[in-house]
Amino acid sequence: MASAVAAQVQSNPASAPQLQRGIVKMVLSGCAVIVRGQPRGGPPPERQINLSNIRAGALARRAVQGQTDTKDTPDEPWAFQAREFLRKKVIGKEVCFTVENKTPQGREYGMVYLGKDTSGENIAESLVTEGLATVRREGIRGNNPEQARLCDLEDQAKAAKKGLWTEGGGAHTVRELKYTIENPRNFVDSLHQKPVNAIIEHVRDGCIVRALLLPDYYLVTVMLSGIKCPTFKRDADGSETPEPFSAEAKFFTESRLLQRDVQIILESCPNQVILGTILHPNGNITELLLKEGFARCVDWSMAVYTQGAEKLRAAERSAKEHKVRIWKDYVAPTANLDQKDRQFVAKVMQVVNADAIVVKLNSGEHKTIHLSSIRPPRLEGEVQDKDKRFRPLYDIPYMFEAREFLRKKLIGKKVNVTVDYIRAATSAMETGGVPAFPERTCATVTIGGINIAEALVSKGLATVIRYRQDDDQRSSHYDELLAAEARAIKNGKGLHSKKEVPIHRVADISGETQKAKQFLPFLQRAGRSEAVVEYVFSGSRLKLYMPKETCLITFLLAGIECPRGSRNMPSGMQVAEPYSEEATIFTKELVLQREVEVEVESMDKAGNFIGWLHIEGVNLSVALVDNALSKVHFTAERSSYYKTLLSAEETARQRKEKVSLVEIQHPDVDVFLNTSLKFTDLAGKCDGLHGDVHFFVILICAGTKLESLMESMRGEIAAQPLVEGSFTPRRGDFCIAKFGDGEWYRARIEKVESPAKVHVYYIDYGNREILSSTRLAALSPAFSTRTLPPQATEYTFAFIQVPQDEDARTDAVDSVVRDIQNTQCLLNVEYSGIVCPHVTLQFADSKDDVGLGLVKEGLVMVDVRKEKHLQKMVSDKHAHTSNTRTQIVRVEPLVR
Template sequence: RVLSGCAIIVRGQPRGGPPPERQINLSNIRTGAMARRAAQGQPDTKDVPDEPWAFQAREFLRKKLIGKEVCFTVEIKTALGREYGMVYLGKDSTGENIAETLVCEGLATVRREVRGNNPEQARLCDLEDQAKASKKGQWSEGSAAHTIRDMKYTIENPRNFVDSLHQKPINAIIEHVRDGGVVRALLLPDHYLVTVMLSGVKCPTFKREADGTESPEPFAAEAKFFTESRLLQRDVQIILESCPNQVILGTILHPNGNITELLLKEGFARCVDWSMAVYSQGAEKLRAAERSAKERKVRIWKDYVAPTANLDQKDKQFVAKVMQIVNADAMVVKLNSGECKTIHLSSIRPRGLKERFEKTKDKDKRFRPLYDIPYMFEAREFLRKKLIGKKVNVTVDYIRAATGPAEGTPVFAERTCATVTIGGINIAEALVSKGLATVIRYRQDDDQRSSHYDELLAAEARAIKNGKGLHSKKEIPIHRVADISGETQKAKQFLPFLQRAGRSEAVVEYVFSGSRLKLYMPKETCLITFLLAGIECPRSSRATPGGMQLAEPFSEEAMLFTKELVLQREVEVEVESMDKAGNFIGWLHIEGVNLSVALVENALSKVHFTAERNGWSQIQGHFGGKPIWANYEEKPVEEFVQLTEEKERVENYRPVYVTEITDTLHFYAQDVETGGQLESLMETMRAEIAAQPPVEGSYSARRGDYCLAKFADGEWYRARVERVESPSKVHVFYIDYGNREVVSTTRLATMPPAFSTRTLPAQATEYTFAFIQVPQDDDARADVVDCIVRDIQNSQCLLNVEYSGVACPHVTIQFSDSKDDVGLGLVKEGLVMVDVRKEKHLQKMVSGSLNIWRYGDFRADDADEFGYRR
């Protein structure tokens, strides 16, 4: 450090810590005294300005010596310990004599009062005479007033001062380093002397004790030396970023780097949340630097243990399918291994979570309902619509230990807290940005937090600024939901209305067993218990007056099947009746799948005798009129295993006509064998309509009804009403061709019984490709759809059913002329990836597709077109 034009501080090479310092005063010369601020707390003292040419002498010496090696000799040591001597630039006395240089430049005067024969003094006197003759420095003509700085030690309004600079870099000189993260800087050219605290970080400090002594925190001296050795009296640029509570926050930029990031990387500092938000150079850089120091366990992180240190890499990051939204910040996911796991979103807290655990007046109920907590329902619905049934990327941030019981607080088991993303979107950040959750504030030494904590804080700041969700000044939304589960009298009042409504929209809130569910009816704003009609599911274990009744075989499998298919999904229900306990009985459909039928198809339920009533045809159509267990013969376990192992892939290709390709890579096809029947029915139907045209507007559309619809070509086709958007707009599905359309009610007519599905079943059957993964990216999926539409839509192909699926059969399809497999062609083109199946009888087919996908034909000239897909 250069104290003035004739005094410097030197230090040796560091060995195991900051080296000792030593002040050297130049012999035989004198320079002007630097400005000094009045002593704090002493009103009698005043600020002392610069003496003429004092700052210029100091600056000359600072630019010449700071950071350089020097050689010095001590000539005189006073009784007070002050040392006077000569300083040479370089490693020995042959270097440049600093005192002589100062005198030559006219920045110092020679002490001529020194007596004795001193050749050094004599040479300095000669040099001074030459400087006077040359009119250099202080010997120049004119006033020296311009060499005196107008020092400003205080700022009247620091916040306005910082805001006025608009975060522009300001040239500055670091005059003093208090600790690793706080400096005193001289702002140029206006000569403001300000204290600047580094934004986003905190270094170990020196605590002042009651007796006036300072006790350093661990690594405080090392952090101060680290900053001093790089910045003290260096020319830097400072970005002033904020001024909370009269403290100026900023970032110091040196040509060799950013000191804030360097302190973090070397383990001399830690990130702090309260000032991280104003850091203008990218908070993620600071987090990355701190993470690097933690991983290397350097300095203040020498005893650091990562929150997920005991987890394998596969347990830290994985892909899973969301099965249930437990709460506004928790969900159940299914891993690839089939295991289900509860995941909590890191570092966020939905509003009202504590209130939900408050005991109500009714002792039988432990928690308040979800709908009673402000914004809890909105948060749950946001997650449900975004995530249910989707695959997400999970990155475990930390595992929160179990908390014991305390007065007024619930008991929490161990929780896995993670960042969940889908399509590159952080779900927790999206939730916070909509004002449906708040960010948890942590202690400074608590590292168990989200890996994207700064993004969460920024999202919360935006939500507060825009008044979103729980930060809004509007009235809190209230949901009045009637729970009529098991309420016989209330259920009787709702029954006629639900029966007349036909298919009604519902959300599956809970699954008690394979065939018993709890539903939320949005339009009716009520909760009901719903029993599947037409089937008899194995019963789960339950408490009875006679004791605990054991679960029937396969009851758990049936419940898991139902959960995976419909839990928290939007479904359609048809209520037919009600039992004595106030539970509604009927049919449940999800994406065209009848849940009763799906359970029977998967051998998880039996057909109940009540299925022979109105709903029997819904199951009967799938089994040719025969109950699934009619010809059942129980086989020994050994024989069953043997049959399973010896099962072969069956090839039974039949001709079909592909009529429609959907955006989800499903397609609809007609059997060629029944094509003649369809053509005959269409001709007869259109002839009858031509003879007796329907009256426009006479048909009243209801969801689920079969009707006739006039297509764009002016012809009439059989259709099913999927949704009534308004009195004039209806969504229909053409049951013989698989396409959908929104039509006016004037283009609809009642379907005559002679042309109903009983006369000829719907001819368009839905299929999807076997052994193929549907691309998640919209553009990639659109490329696949375009390719398939070009190849097989409105053409005859050969189709073979490979295995059943939840929504529709999975098939392979071949071109009728070349017998080439369409799906295999997509794999060869690099448009899709292979969906690996575990069934032994399918391994040959899967292996062939995988080999083509991994090592298939790929020429250099294909790179531009297909290389990115590979």
């Protein structure tokens, strides 16, 4: 089809007018139309054509705002009917036209025909025939057959009394236009969101139109609910600057809705702006704008959209995926994630907060997941009681209820996780001094088809985060969250309730010896009590919440000896015993945040309760022993569970699972790989009344790694010499220190008396030394404890007591130094101690027991142990005890 509008040819009275074609965009009145061409890469050109030789009535016009000398003018009789007749006939249709005359002011007059040629219906003739227009008879040219035909048609209309020629003058055809509504909010509410017939009179931009509501002739401005299109920004000088794709969005709406018969659902009226949805027989313009990339969803008006907000989100999502128009540079928040990382099934292990959980993936990895787009309860204002220790779980209103809801709903169950976005880590500088947050994985978590975040919000136990309009990092079900929050607010639930907030008075008696003593008889008489495991310190040490007693206690598992984890001691960091981490993980996965039953038998000196813990019929002490993660303690003999524990231990021995805990064995242990480091500072530490001989060892299997790390570290120091005095020592920091041999070793600072007196501990060899800060330097991350953990492990001899007499203890230490320093030995952990594990040592070549040799020499005595499985070893050592000076010296101080 030729574009008649694009090829603008001046009419020449001397020649026949050229036939041109176009599409009717708008009918201005009964005798004027706007014709546009076909769009080619953007909005097409357009021109106004006035029908030659006829005149129709003028439509109503509103007074210019702010000008007092103008006033509203009403319709002329039959003006609106003429416009409507013409609108229904030609709007949006293809026409052909000729331009017969053009005035000096640029107005063009011509004849318009429906269709592609002049054989179609002549629009002017149709108007005159219906009596909706009059013929301009002044200056009639006799040789113009078209004018003569119009006059004949007008005479026929007069004779038939049609339209303008009916009796009465047509006063009943004048509309009573209403440009304003006194109370628009009540007006919208009165319609009850029922569709209203309307004609779109003007398109401001892609999402704002001026509509004529029928049959009452209200002329209102309607903004499409739920979306926003690019618009035309008005500058200070009054000119307009179009945003990208604003003209295209406007044309998209115009070409489909302008002067069409539609239905409008008026949905809301906030701030005098009427929000609505325009329905056309060919579809919903709101969804079409989104799908074609001409609009984006907006949260503030999405809530009132009655056709289903999920449809709008789906349309916007389609445009984003295809990167059309305003989304041409769009990058999805999870674009860099694999499909398996975007959606997965996992088991919930812990509820960290009211908006975060820890899940276990199929790979065994634990991952923290934050619920997308919600905020947990938070404290408004400051904590009232400054003397009281602030506990967020109990002191923040509804935090406990939110945590409990998630715990009961999720803990130990499998959930579906769909990652919505990854919230990047923030530094303190970015947050204006607020503590930094690590990277967060934010996702929608569902179980049994229920969105957990939505359920939490609907109960008033969380609120929905409000985002900037251009922030795309939000939940994929954000609208459901907003709707759930609206319901919670309406029903006054949880955080939105006007009632007094619930108060949780929970007494924490962990470590409170006096309170624990008072509470002990009550728990002993209670038998089995209900509890919730709040925290797992180690495989056998837990923190429990007793709901009936509303208190927190520290609980130790009875009847077993579980490997200890690493901990800070006065002498430095105590290295974790083998399999302590596995025992802790086992206990966490079995009981953390589960509802359990406990039997309290006794308490220790620190105010910790000791007893048995049951979960779903399983005794946790027995389960740890059965899984070779703990040994039976002699104190279990008087318990009714003793036989069960022994049976479990025997089963574990037969399976030989993790035998290094049932019968802990570390073959090939080398003591002090670096012979230049001295041993003297490591021996003779006192433990209780009698001293123990402590020593440090390095596993041979780790020795090569340590040597490699040392070589690399020293090579880097040689290549980039250190600046003396540039390091400021602080207690607890890791560093490198120059030993007496002139070499650098990894160390930890234990105490800083002054720059000249810094106490350091060599973490890979066990030595301690006091150095000047000039012999210290920062430890490079490449050689940190994350790269290679500290290699020096502290042990002491099992079944041995060292005499209190100083001379006798010195003899024992000297013998140990002489026999095992820098010697390859075999090591076996027999039982745990307060400071470190107790072991037996054998020479690698002769297999002789080092401790037994000390007993035979009379340098030490045998330590009596009550555990039945250790009695044979104790008896063997007693059999070799000789009546020597050591025994005499050892006993003499006790007699005094």
